[in-house]
Amino acid sequence: xxxxxxxxxxxxxxxxxxxxxxxxxxxxxxxxxxxxxxxxxxxxxxxxxxxxxxxxxxxxxxxxxxxxxxxxxxxxxxxxxxxxxxxxxxxxxxxxxxxxxxxxxxxxxxxxxxxxxxxxxxxxxxxxxxxxxxxxxxxxxxxxxxxxxxxxxxxxxxxxxxxxxxxxxxxxxxxxxxxxxxxxxxxxxxxxxxxxxxxxxxxxxxxxxxxxxxxxxxxxxxxxxxxxxxxxxxxxxxxxxxxxxxxxxxxxxxxxxxxxxxxxxxxxxxxxxxxxxxxxxxxxxxxxxxxxxxxxxxxxxxxxxxxxxxxxxxxxxxxxxxxxxxxxxxxxxxxxxxxxx
Numbered sequence: 367x368x369x370x371x372x373x374x375x376x377x378x379x380x381x382x383x384x385x386x387x388x389x390x391x392x393x394x395x396x397x398x399x400x401x402x403x404x405x406x407x408x409x410x411x412x413x414x415x416x417x418x419x420x421x422x423x424x425x426x427x428x429x430x431x432x433x434x435x436x437x438x439x440x441x442x443x444x445x446x447x448x449x450x451x452x453x454x455x456x457x458x459x460x461x462x463x464x465x466x467x468x469x470x471x472x473x474x475x476x477x478x479x480x481x482x483x484x485x486x487x488x489x490x491x492x493x494x495x496x497x498x499x500x501x502x503x504x505x506x507x508x509x510x511x512x513x514x515x516x517x518x519x520x521x522x523x524x525x526x527x528x529x530x531x532x533x534x535x536x537x538x539x540x541x542x543x544x545x546x547x548x549x550x551x552x553x554x555x556x557x558x559x560x561x562x563x564x565x566x567x568x569x570x571x572x573x574x575x576x577x578x579x580x581x582x583x584x585x586x587x588x589x590x591x592x593x594x595x596x597x598x599x600x601x602x603x604x605x606x607x608x609x610x611x612x613x614x615x616x617x618x619x620x621x622x623x624x625x626x627x628x629x630x631x632x633x634x635x636x637x638x639x640x641x642x643x644x645x646x647x648x649x650x651x652x653x654x655x656x657x658x659x660x661x662x663x664x665x666x667x668x669x670x671x672x673x674x675x676x677x678x679x680x681x682x683x684x685x686x687x688x689x690x691x692x693x694x695x696x697x698x699x700x701x702x703x704x705x706x707x
Contacts, residue, residue: 367391370433370440370484372424372473373447375404377566377573378489380411381603382444382610387414394440396433397447398423403567406703410565424469427476434480442614443484445473448535451571452493452660455531466534467541474545485617486542486553487610490624492667494536494557495519496526503665509597509636510665518599518631518668521557521624528662539624546622554613554620556606559628559669562689563603564696567703575600575640579693580704582644582652592659594638599629599668602689605682612678620677628669629682643690 369386373379374395383393393416399405411417422429424447434440448466449455455462470488477484502513512518527536542553560575562568568576570589581588609627613620635643645652674680684692697704 367441368394368437368439369442369444370394370396370437371444371446372396372430374444375399375408375411376401376446377403377563378561378603378606379444379446380407380565381563382446382607383411383417385607387411387416390416392416392418394418394420394433394437396420396422396424396430401567402569403565403703407565424472425464427472430472431476431479434476434482438480438482440482440484443473443477443486444610445470445486445488448489449531452529452531452662453571455529455534456661459530462530463534466531467537470538470541474541474551477551478545478549484552485614486551487613488538488542488553488555490539490555490557491535492557492559492626492628492664492669493529493532493662494525494527494539495523495664495667496528496532497662498526498664498667505595508595508638510595511597512666512668515668515670516631517672518670519626520670521626521673532662543622543624552617552621554617555624556609556627557624558601558606559626559667560598560600561603561606562600563693566603566693574637575635575690576693578640578644579690580697582648583694583697583701584704587653587655588641590637590654590656592663593656594641595636595665596663597634597636597666597668599631599634600686600689601627601629601633601682602684602692605684609674609678609680612680616678625674625678626669626671627674628671629686630671631668633682633686634668635686640690643687647690647694
């Protein structure tokens, strides 16, 4: 196949590129290299002769349009180019909107105008469901749990965008679905929970599993926003890419649909539970400080992954403990990439 990956030098994009390059597909990466770690990821990917890099910005329509004018034969487009942090969206909502909402619109219009016909997989977020303040939460030891949703939140949950980030990603999410409905584009939306893994240059604002692991190794103080009992279902990057591959294979029956994708109820962690695991793993106390809750932060988000299990025959294979160990091994073997933190 011929594959385009917007944001292809980022964490998820680089791992997706490597998976398909290893299978001898041709991969084109479109990225403005603005995020930390992207240049290192790109250098790592350039070892493969089937990879082509185009430096460009998804906010500039002519740049992405030009890609499709020159390459109308893409089989698959992965759209990962994004502003990814809630806190950044609050500080600079215009940039957040232009990258996430306008950037996605630009991509869809470039595909529509050039009459291209690729499969389009979009990386959305659980933030499209908002704060979910109506859902009853109870405390159980050092975590919050749903009172009435043992299998997690399904795609039937009403959308409720909170924070500029939730609004911009939610806008893009809905444009993806509507362009399938109105124009017949082969789009699939993945409302992803907490994804973690190799080549994730996690920072305090985003990528908390990676950031906690990196900070613990470097003896950095970790800031907990809220009380630390927030729970997420966590999903290792390899399991996520398995879901993408199955979506491509099943595109005829799933196009125009959204999937909640995460670790599900069997693969969950609270922030404090990850800290406890890392303290045992490193055999040391991790310095913590606590700060105010972030806007739109859900006390619990756990995906109900039954739809993906049913339609894609997919389910996670890697436990949080196994995944964190693999992430640790990668960080340890690439410690030089983190010396400036």
